[in-house]
Amino acid sequence: MKTAVQSHLAELNHAQSPESVQPASLPPQNRTQTEALCESEAKYRTLFESLDQGLCICELLFNENGEPRDYRFLEVNAAFERLTGLEQVIGKTARQAVPNHDTHWFEIFGRVVRTREPVRVEQQTSAINRWFDVNAFCIGAPQSHQFAALFTNITEAKRIEAERKQAEAILQQTSAELERQVRKLDAIAASVPDFIYTFDLSGQFTYISQSLLDLWQKTAAEALGKNFFELDYPEDLAARLQNQIQQVIETRQPLKDETPYTSAVGTRAYEYIFVPMFDATGTVEAVAGVTRDITDRKQAEAILQQTSAELERQVRKFDATLSTITDSVFSFDREGRFLYANQVLLDVWGVTAAEAIGKTMADLNYPPTVEGQVLDDLQQVLETGESVRNETPYTNSAGVEGYFEYILSPVFAADRTVESVVGLSRDISDRKQAEAALQESEELKRRILESSQDCIKVLTLEGRLLYINTGGLNLLEVDDPAPVLNAQWLDFWQDDDRLSAEAALAA
The missing domain is CATH 3.30.450.20 (PAS domain)
Structure with a gap:
């Protein structure tokens, strides 16, 4: 179907044919026809220039082999220059206007001229980097090789279309990736x-x-x-x-x-x-x-809470029991921190359980010598798994000096490794004082015996010599008691002296 522009171009083409041209002295009716044609041409020109579409009328040029090789611009409208960016092209060939003109246009327009069938195509002109929607059709006599091209710049539409396709491709790719991620999430969630x-x-x-x-x-x-x-x-x-x-x-x-x-x-x-x-x-x-x-966890928490309550009850009972004795009871972890101390020991320190538990001996102001001795014993228990007994002096928080005896014993885990150490400490200050007094008394007695000139001796029931003072050694005329100790007392005497010695023993 022809457009209005195509129809008008056909009319003009007929009006400009040789048989339609008449001399100036035409009869009145012919002059009227000529005036009508001029008026029509003026209307065409107005339409031609007012089109938003580009329009060009061209002559197709052939080479010696009859192949289309170029075309010459015969007429263009104002929109042509605006849409193509080409100026002052009338009279020029396409190759002159655009040296690297795409050859596919020669083939398209050649097909239009040869077949005289209109063609509509969307094609890119790479030389000016623009896309056009072109409607090409023949005008004039076949031997004129003329055609008209009505076109629209669709570069922006093509750009939008390309972006749309790119967006669709990205969307498709994104959708595929999203589906993959959803399947992955489903697989993870199912596991x-x-x-x-x-x-x-x-x-x-x-x-x-x-x-x-x-x-x-x-x-x-x-x-x-x-x-x-x-x-x-x-x-x-x-x-x-x-x-x-x-x-x-x-x-x-x-x-x-x-x-x-x-x-x-x-x-x-x-x-x-x-x-x-x-x-x-x-x-x-x-x-x-x-x-x-969390049902299982809740049940376990309930059991743990019940067990903890029972354990706390047992601990209170244990603590009450240990607080009734006069000995200090305590336990260490493997790093030497106190895990437990009964009230007796807390009173010695002058602190509360909250202030003592988790602390080391250094934290509780033990003298370095005492701390070092106890930690050495603790390490021995951890390494050998056997109890260690020892004694140490200690001054309590009130400044009272005392002497303590302690024993450290291992606490074994299920795998028989030592997981902690328990200890018991007893104040042996009175015993130490008694031992010192006894030792002092014994020393006094020894000095009294040694100062006597009489022979003072101690014999076993069998008559063997256990002790003899200096007076006795003088009597036996020996200086060193070692050779005579454990010897039979009667063996030192002869004759009458032996009889006297036997009588003395019997008495």
């Missing part, structure tokens, strides 16, 4: 016992892991797009969960809570956390959640 899910801003599920669907005994199609109310949660629990989702959205902060829930597997305890998901602008776009079955 863990936790329930994983997401909500939109209205609190409707947008993703649900298979483990949660199995708990509900629903398919994804039955659950996605619904909220807790629509999934038959108890009214109060559903209201609480929906409110918490909105709280996460409004505060932009995670929320953690626990709740019992009854399903096909019975009533169990669950811990859950809701976390906001942000878009690139930092706006909350969704909420993610993870729920974990």
